[in-house]
Amino acid sequence: MSDKFEQHQKRQEKIKKAVDEKVAKATIEKGLFLVITGNGKGKSTSAFGTVARAVGHGQKAAVAQFVKGGWECGERNLLENAGATFFVMSTGFTWETQNRESDTQAAQAVWQDIKQCLSDDTIDLVVLDEITYMINYDYIDLDDVLMAIANRPKEQSVIVTGRAAHRKLEELADTVSEVRNVKHAFDNGVKARKGIDW
Numbered sequence: 001m002s003d004k005f006e007q008h009q010k011r012q013e014k015i016k017k018a019v020d021e022k023v024a025k026a027t028i029e030k031g032l033f034l035v036i037t038g039n040g041k042g043k044s045t046s047a048f049g050t051v052a053r054a055v056g057h058g059q060k061a062a063v064a065q066f067v068k069g070g071w072e073c074g075e076r077n078l079l080e081n082a083g084a085t086f087f088v089m090s091t092g093f094t095w096e097t098q099n100r101e102s103d104t105q106a107a108q109a110v111w112q113d114i115k116q117c118l119s120d121d122t123i124d125l126v127v128l129d130e131i132t133y134m135i136n137y138d139y140i141d142l143d144d145v146l147m148a149i150a151n152r153p154k155e156q157s158v159i160v161t162g163r164a165a166h167r168k169l170e171e172l173a174d175t176v177s178e179v180r181n182v183k184h185a186f187d188n189g190v191k192a193r194k195g196i197d198w
Contacts, residue, residue, distance in 0.1 A: 030155065031154060033172060033174050033175075034157070034158070035175070036179065037163060038177075038178035040179035044075075045075075046179075048127075051063060055083055060124050061126070062084065063079070063084055063086045063129060064087045065086065065110075066133065066162075074194070087110045089106045089107055115148050118149065120153070121155070129161050131162060136166070
């Protein structure tokens with residue numbers, strides 16, 4: 001046996017031991033609260049991947065889309081057919097409507113629908129896609145969102161996506177991931193692509 005092979009094997013054994021110890025210590029059973037934030041591309045995509053995972057296991061999922069509702073959405077096309085329920089703020093991008101009153105009403109309507117899901121113990125996963133914008137624009141009250149998430153059924157998981165997640169959301173979360181923008185095609189004049197961007 002070569003020295004290189006032996007070193008590799010010892011390193012992998014050490015890693016396995018550390019992972020096994022973490023697995024043995026993870027004994028808490030509960031739904032998770034995840035925040036996916038940052039300026040990079042892929043936050044909603046990550047959340048929708050988790051919805052696909054949940055419904056693939058026969059779980060029930062509900063999704064609120066707060067910003068991109070005006071666009072056709074490939075994920076919604078697929079996941080609604082798989083049993084996920086969607087609530088869509090159909091006004092689309094807030095910078096296109098430029099109407100605070102109608103945007104607030106539309107956001108509140110979706111929030112009231114999805115808020116009911118946050119108290120329904122038959123729903124395993126709730127996604128609040130791009131809700132960070134709604135909170136930051138004061139269309140939806142931060143404390144109302146925090147309370148609904150904190151008081152949800154014990155086994156229910158929640159994912160919040162969007163840029164500039166409020167620190168109180170991050171503090172409440174079990175897992176926080178930040179997607180960093182290294183390079184984006186749109187910044188170089190490349191159009192959003194069906195099947196990739198929407």
